[in-house]
Amino acid sequence: xxxxxxxxxxxxxxxxxxxxxxxxxxxxxxxxxxxxxxxxxxxxxxxxxxxxxxxxxxxxxxxxxxxxxxxxxxxxxxxxxxxxxxxxxxxxxxxxxxxxxxxxxxxxxxxxxxxxxxxxxxxxxxxxxxxxxxxxxxxxxxxxxxxxxxxxxxxxxxxxxxxxxxxxxxxxxxxxxxxxxxxxxxxxxxxxxxxxxxxxxxxxxxxxxxxxxxxxxxxxxxxxxxxxxxxxxxxxxxxxxxxxxxxxxxxxxxxxxxxxxxxxxxxxxxxxxxxxxxxxxxxxxxxxx
Numbered sequence: 344x345x346x347x348x349x350x351x352x353x354x355x356x357x358x359x360x361x362x363x364x365x366x367x368x369x370x371x372x373x374x375x376x377x378x379x380x381x382x383x384x385x386x387x388x389x390x391x392x393x394x395x396x397x398x399x400x401x402x403x404x405x406x407x408x409x410x411x412x413x414x415x416x417x418x419x420x421x422x423x424x425x426x427x428x429x430x431x432x433x434x435x436x437x438x439x440x441x442x443x444x445x446x447x448x449x450x451x452x453x454x455x456x457x458x459x460x461x462x463x464x465x466x467x468x469x470x471x472x473x474x475x476x477x478x479x480x481x482x483x484x485x486x487x488x489x490x491x492x493x494x495x496x497x498x499x500x501x502x503x504x505x506x507x508x509x510x511x512x513x514x515x516x517x518x519x520x521x522x523x524x525x526x527x528x529x530x531x532x533x534x535x536x537x538x539x540x541x542x543x544x545x546x547x548x549x550x551x552x553x554x555x556x557x558x559x560x561x562x563x564x565x566x567x568x569x570x571x572x573x574x575x576x577x578x579x580x581x582x583x584x585x586x587x588x589x590x591x592x593x594x595x596x597x598x599x600x601x602x603x604x605x606x607x608x609x610x611x612x613x614x615x616x617x618x619x620x621x622x623x624x625x626x627x628x629x630x631x632x
Contacts, residue, residue, distance in 0.1 A: 347615065350608040354601060361597035367430065368590035371583045375521060378580035381487075382518050385573045392566040393537065399555050399562075400536040408556065409504055410563045411534050416509040417454040420477065420499065421445060422531070422571070424515040424578040425465030427484050431582050432589035434516060434524070435464045441526050442514050446474065457508070459499065461575065487575045489568070496568030503532050511567075515574040516581035522588050524581035529574075531567055 345353075400411065423442050425435045442465075446456050459478035460466045466479045478498075483491055502508055511532035516524040552558075 345607075345611070347608065347611055350604055350611060354604045354608065357597050357600050357604065361594055361601070364590045364593040364597060368587055368594060371587035371590060375580065375583035375587055378576065378583050379518060382573070382576040382580040385569065385576055389566070389569045389573045392562060392569055395562055396534060396559070396566060397536040399559060408559050408563065410500070410532060410567075411536065411559075413533055414509050416452075418508045419449070419453045419456045419510045419512065420459055420502070420508045421456060422459045422461065422495075422499070422511065422513040422574075423465050423469075424513070424574055425460070425462030425468075426578075426582045427463045429464060430589060431586040432592075434582055434585035435462075435468075437526055438514060438516060439465065439468055441528065442469075445512070445514065445528060461495075462578075483575065484579060487572070487579060489572050492572035492575060493568040496564065496571050500532070500564055500567060508532075513571065513574050515578045516585075517577045518580035518584065521584040524585060527574075527577075529570070531570055534563055534566060 396411075421442060423438060425438050429435065442458070449456060455475065457475040457477040458469055459480070460469060460476060461480045461483050463481070466476065470476050470479075480495055483495075499508075499511055503511060510530060512528060512530050514526070514528050517527045519525055
């Protein structure tokens with residue numbers, strides 16, 4: 344049975360850990376609000392770009408655009424978004440499992456599936472295993488920006504146009520609320536024009552200058568970059584929500600453990616006192632005898 348000193352040391356240690364988890368929860372909660380607003384702010388812009396692409400493709404024959412044209416899929420790249428740090432519950436493990444499942448399920452369908460990874464946790468995991476990690480982007484999550492997302496997007500688009508890959512997918516956590524994140528697997532290239540509920544009046548002919556094709560040359564790459572930027576912001580908001588939830592649970596668990604250790608300490612202390620009293624009484628009785 345642990346001594347009173349051991350139990351006191353354990354209680355002190357757990358209380359120190361509880362202070363850390365409580366502080367981390369507060370920091371994550373503060374960052375969550377900012378990350379949530381950023382993620383929600385870029386969604387309408389991304390949706391409008393998608394609508395624009397659909398409108399142009401619906402009203403004209405531009406399906407032969409290199410970024411819209413379906414081709415035989417042999418080489419695939421998956422852009423995986425994880426976090427740089429841990430202590431965020433199952434945030435990273437769920438993304439890793441989904442990516443591994445995607446690779447395993449499609450291993451016979453494609454000649455090669457390469458990974459491009461944003462986030463140190465994902466890079467640490469996949470680089471040590473039997474996966475083709477073709478690109479790793481660092482310092483993206485520290486200060487996310489549209490310029491960085493555009494740089495990544497242009498690099499991947501150039502690889503696609505050079506026929507180094509035939510499809511580009513992205514795997515990330517889409518933010519729902521602090522307690523819920525939806526794992527999303529989305530194809531970015533080739534872009535598939537889709538009608539959305541918010542698509543403006545179909546059948547209305549717009550005037551595009553200089554030409555529809557040239558408009559697409561700017562809009563489609565921009566759409567890919569914005570989708571990457573949106574995925575980064577969604578992932579960051581999801582990470583903060585997952586970390587806040589995980590640290591809240593850790594703080595509560597630490598409190599429960601402190602309560603149990605306190606009860607154990609009181610029982611051990613009571614047993615020690617009882618033993619001492621019995622020894623005193625026994626000694627007194629022996630003196631009388």
